[in-house]
Amino acid sequence: MNITRETNNNIAIDLQRLSKVYGSGHVAVKAVDDVSLHVTKGEMVAIMGPSGSGKTTLLQMIGALLRPTSGEVFIDGKNISLLSENGLPRVRLQNFGFIFQTPNLLSSLTATQNVELVLNLAGKKGQGARQRAEELLGQLGLGDRLSHKPAQLSGGEQQRVAIARALANNPPILLADEPTANLDSQAGHGVMELLGKVAREMGKTVVTVSHDMRIRYVVDRVLWLEDGRLRIRWSEGVTIDPVCLMIVEKDKTTHVLEHDGEKDYFCSAECKREFEAHRSKYKDVHISL
Amino acid sequence: MVSLARENLLHEKSKIVLSVGGVVLAVFLIFATTGIYFGIVTVVENMVLKAGADLWVTSQGASGSLHSPSLLNSRIGEELKRINGVKEVAPLIRRPIATNVNGEKLLISINGFDTASGLGGPWKVVKGTAIPGKGDAIVDRVLAKNKGMDIGGVINLEGKQFKVVGISDETFTLISYMVFVTMEDARSFMPVDLTNFFLVNANSPAEIAGVKTAIESAFPAVSVSTSQQNAAEAKTETVGGFLPIVLVISAIGVLVGILVVGLLVYTMTIEKSREYGVVRAIGAPNFYLYKIVLFQALTISVLGFVIGAAISPPLISFMQYLVPEFVSVMTPKVILWVFFLFVATGLVASFIPARRLSRIDPAVVFKGQ
Numbered sequence: 001m002n003i004t005r006e007t008n009n010n011i012a013i014d015l016q017r018l019s020k021v022y023g024s025g026h027v028a029v030k031a032v033d034d035v036s037l038h039v040t041k042g043e044m045v046a047i048m049g050p051s052g053s054g055k056t057t058l059l060q061m062i063g064a065l066l067r068p069t070s071g072e073v074f075i076d077g078k079n080i081s082l083l084s085e086n087g088l089p090r091v092r093l094q095n096f097g098f099i100f101q102t103p104n105l106l107s108s109l110t111a112t113q114n115v116e117l118v119l120n121l122a123g124k125k126g127q128g129a130r131q132r133a134e135e136l137l138g139q140l141g142l143g144d145r146l147s148h149k150p151a152q153l154s155g156g157e158q159q160r161v162a163i164a165r166a167l168a169n170n171p172p173i174l175l176a177d178e179p180t181a182n183l184d185s186q187a188g189h190g191v192m193e194l195l196g197k198v199a200r201e202m203g204k205t206v207v208t209v210s211h212d213m214r215i216r217y218v219v220d221r222v223l224w225l226e227d228g229r230l231r232i233r234w235s236e237g238v239t240i241d242p243v244c245l246m247i248v249e250k251d252k253t254t255h256v257l258e259h260d261g262e263k264d265y266f267c268s269a270e271c272k273r274e275f276e277a278h279r280s281k282y283k284d285v286h287i288s289l
Numbered sequence: 290m291v292s293l294a295r296e297n298l299l300h301e302k303s304k305i306v307l308s309v310g311g312v313v314l315a316v317f318l319i320f321a322t323t324g325i326y327f328g329i330v331t332v333v334e335n336m337v338l339k340a341g342a343d344l345w346v347t348s349q350g351a352s353g354s355l356h357s358p359s360l361l362n363s364r365i366g367e368e369l370k371r372i373n374g375v376k377e378v379a380p381l382i383r384r385p386i387a388t389n390v391n392g393e394k395l396l397i398s399i400n401g402f403d404t405a406s407g408l409g410g411p412w413k414v415v416k417g418t419a420i421p422g423k424g425d426a427i428v429d430r431v432l433a434k435n436k437g438m439d440i441g442g443v444i445n446l447e448g449k450q451f452k453v454v455g456i457s458d459e460t461f462t463l464i465s466y467m468v469f470v471t472m473e474d475a476r477s478f479m480p481v482d483l484t485n486f487f488l489v490n491a492n493s494p495a496e497i498a499g500v501k502t503a504i505e506s507a508f509p510a511v512s513v514s515t516s517q518q519n520a521a522e523a524k525t526e527t528v529g530g531f532l533p534i535v536l537v538i539s540a541i542g543v544l545v546g547i548l549v550v551g552l553l554v555y556t557m558t559i560e561k562s563r564e565y566g567v568v569r570a571i572g573a574p575n576f577y578l579y580k581i582v583l584f585q586a587l588t589i590s591v592l593g594f595v596i597g598a599a600i601s602p603p604l605i606s607f608m609q610y611l612v613p614e615f616v617s618v619m620t621p622k623v624i625l626w627v628f629f630l631f632v633a634t635g636l637v638a639s640f641i642p643a644r645r646l647s648r649i650d651p652a653v654v655f656k657g658q
Contacts, residue, residue: 056655065570065652086574093572104567104654108300109291117291121573125290165571177655 011077012173012205013039013062018071020057020228031057033228034071041172044199044206046215049225050246055209056177058225062207063096063175064088076172093122097166097204099176099195103158105150111137111161112146118168136164140194156187163195167202174199176208180215192218213240242282243271293568294584297557304553305589311549312593312631313600318542319627320601321608324617325463326528326535331618332459333527336467337520339412340381342488343497345519346504347512363484365508372503374496379403380484382475385465388447391436396465397446401475408488411469416440417455423471427455431613432466444468447478461616462527489513543630546590551638554586558642562649570651578649582642583635590635594628 020032031054039045047055060066061073064080065088072081075095083091092098105114115133119125124132134146140160150158159179166174179195180188196218199206208215216222224231224238224247231247241248248265255266257275266272275282298305337345346369351359369378382401387394402409404420411419411427417440421427426444433456438444442453451470460467476482491500497515504513514522558565565578602619609615 060652060655063570065655089569089572089574091572092570096572098570098654100567100654104563106293106296106564106567107561108296109293113291113296117293117568118571120290121568121571121577129290 009077010040011038012041012043012075013037013207014074014077015062016072016074018058018061018068018073020054020061020066021069030228032061032068035225035228035230036071037223037230039205039207041205042203043221044196044219045208046219046222047207047209047225048211048213048215048222048240050244051211053225054228055225057228059175059177059207059209063098064091093118093169095171095173097169097171097174099159099162099166099174099179099208101178101181103150103155103162105158105161105165107150110147110149111142111153111164114150114161115164115168118165122169124169133164133168136167137161140164140198154187155183156190159183159187159191160194163191163198167198167204170202171204173205173207176206176210178210178212179208180210180212188212189214239265241265241267241271243274292584294581294588297561297581298585298588301557304557308549308553308589309593309596312546312590312634313597315542315546315549316594316597316627316631317601317604318545319539319630320597320619320623321605321617322535322538322542323623323627324601324605324619325615326531327618327620327623328616329463329528329531330524332462332616333523334520335412335459337523338516340409340488340516341406341490342379342408342516343491343494344489344501344504345514345516346487346489346508347485347514347519349510349512351512359485360483361485361487361511363482365511366484366487368507369487369489369504372500372507374491374500374503376490376492377406377408378490379406379408379488380472381409381486381488382472382479383485384475384478386447386478389445390432391438391445393436395432397432398462398465398467399446399475399478400467400469401472401478402469403488404471408490409486411455411457411460411467413458413460414455415458417453419455419457421454421469421471421474423473424450424452425454425470426451426474427457427469428453429460429466429468430456430458431461431616432468434613449474449477461614463614463616543634546593546631546634547638550586550589550593550634551641553589554582554639554642555645557585558582558645562645563653565646566649566651566653569649570654575647578646579639579643582639582646586639586642587632587635590631590638591628594631598624598627 015035015037018032018035019030022029022031035058047058049055057066061068068081072079080091109117112130112133115136116129119129119132137143137146140163142157142160145153145157176195180191183191192215226247237251238247238249242264244267246267248267250265253265253267255269255272257264257272264275266275347359348361363380366378366380369375380403382399384399385396386399387396390397414427415430428438428444433439438453440453444451444453457469489500491497501513568578605617
């Protein structure tokens with residue numbers, strides 16, 4: 001195995017034939033199957049796919065939270081798959097900012113303290129750490145919420161604190177796991193826009209996992225993961241079945257529904273029937289490419 | 290610097306109050322039981338050390354305790370006075386009798402001492418005189434309180450009436466009350482002319498060893514020991530069997546402390562395991578998390594100790610007011626020991642939560658709530 005890898009200096013994340021298998025024998029489940037991927041510095045990538053496709057597992061392996069069964073993860077040219085368990089926390093602290101599906105703020109700490117704690121972990125203490133936390137929260141529109149505890153903040157505000165926390169140590173890479181999943185449409189949109197804006201301004205590399213189709217307007221690249229494998233890169237020729245969220249190639253499916261001047265594409269007649277029967281339910285995931 | 294351990298503790302105020310309360314009770318339990326032990330030890334040691342003698346002459350193998358089987362011929366006293374280097378010799382009778390005291394059968398230790406020298410007399414008189422005359426008695430404080438006796442009152446012992454002229458403290462031994470009378474009065478409680486002990490003082494401290502040897506040579510059938518040796522023997526005889534009970538009760542107190550602190554910290558760890566998972570995911574090393582549970586466990590233990598140590602003296606005094614027999618002494622040494630015991634309690638109590646923390650999978654934070 002390589003400890004470091006001679007790569008283009010511009011590559012932030014380099015995945016080499018990454019696989020993760022849960023269990024063994026006849027109950028083995030291959031969550032991620034032979035995924036190779038480069039993400040360049042400053043790039044924003046979304047990993048999408050149906051539930052259970054391995055998106056979160058892939059994100060956890062990138063973020064040094066889960067060891068791959070095989071394959072290697074290079075972060076800025078350094079193979080983190082070879083590090084000991086004790087070495088991983090420092091890698092996470094120095095390289096990644098995490099944004100989770102739920103904000104996961106520490107309930108006993110104020111917004112400022114939640115951000116400051118990460119700075120403390122990285123060795124920044126005292127007034128400097130506090131000022132940095134307050135500045136970040138101010139930049140994210142939470143200047144008047146500094147002393148509020150998570151229970152006193154709305155879902156959107158909590159997620160913005162989580163973004164500030166992720167940015168606190170100025171990590172080169174942000175990893176986001178469905179950051180808008182628990183927010184209403186408006187708050188989700190706001191958080192996504194903010195994440196995109198901040199990441200671009202600060203030159204961060206972002207890998208986000210999401211079910212939210214609107215994220216493709218924010219990111220540079222959408223990757224589609226299905227059954228643990230990267231299937232196809234997003235293009236004008238593909239779309240998503242709004243019912244099952246499976247990828248559908250427009251010119252290959254016969255299950256198409258035209259309505260109000262728009263077309264929806266389905267992977268099967270069953271999905272098409274479900275959509276027709278409960279159209280309002282799938283309104284939010286309607287896709288028009 | 291943000292102290293997650295402190296903020297988490299402050300976030301759970303009601304739980305902390307209950308847990309600290311549990312530790313306070315455990316601390317009080319330990320102070321009360323060890324206090325009784327040291328109270329008895331103090332009394333037993335003082336019975337010998339504060340008798341005012343350099344040397345104790347007893348029957349072979351006997352000590353100066355209340356339960357000593359020492360019986361000596363009273364004539365020995367005069368012969369002891371003739372030994373070189375002896376300054377003074379005083380007889381001492383310590384005879385336990387089970388007798389009716391103002392209508393209740395109690396175990397009384399009749400202490401007949403030489404009122405001229407004062408050797409073997411009461412060492413802490415809280416009221417009245419320390420030297421009784423014929424027909425007078427100095428009674429133990431606890432006995433006086435229980436029986437409503439005061440200076441000028443009367444105590445009836447084995448059909449003999451004594452006038453209470455003094456009240457002494459530190460003369461209750463859990464099983465008997467000491468009453469001090471003159472030698473002459475004490476002899477009336479002895480069936481024959483025998484004395485329990487002879488107290489000997491040498492002319493100077495330098496002569497004590499020589500006097501001891503001389504007495505041993507002159508009276509091969511008696512034991513001679515210094516006050517310190519005798520006090521140590523008396524202590525062993527009296528409280529040797531009592532110590533394991535004290536240790537068991539103290540161990541229960543410590544166990545209660547460990548359980549209370551451990552349960553709270555463990556519960557808090559379980560309740561906040563997702564948050565600790567977040568902290569791990571963000572990049573905190575295991576050591577950082579261990580420090581959190583250690584801080585919490587030590588804070589509760591030490592806080593419980595401080596409050597327990599602060600309220601124990603007044604609480605024990607109050608209990609002594611209600612129950613005069615409650616003999617208890619809190620020494621600085623015991624306080625220090627209990628402090629270290631509860632620091633150890635905190636360390637032990639943090640062990641299981643720390644193990645639980647080390648098993649928290651940081652990936653848990655990726656699952657929606």
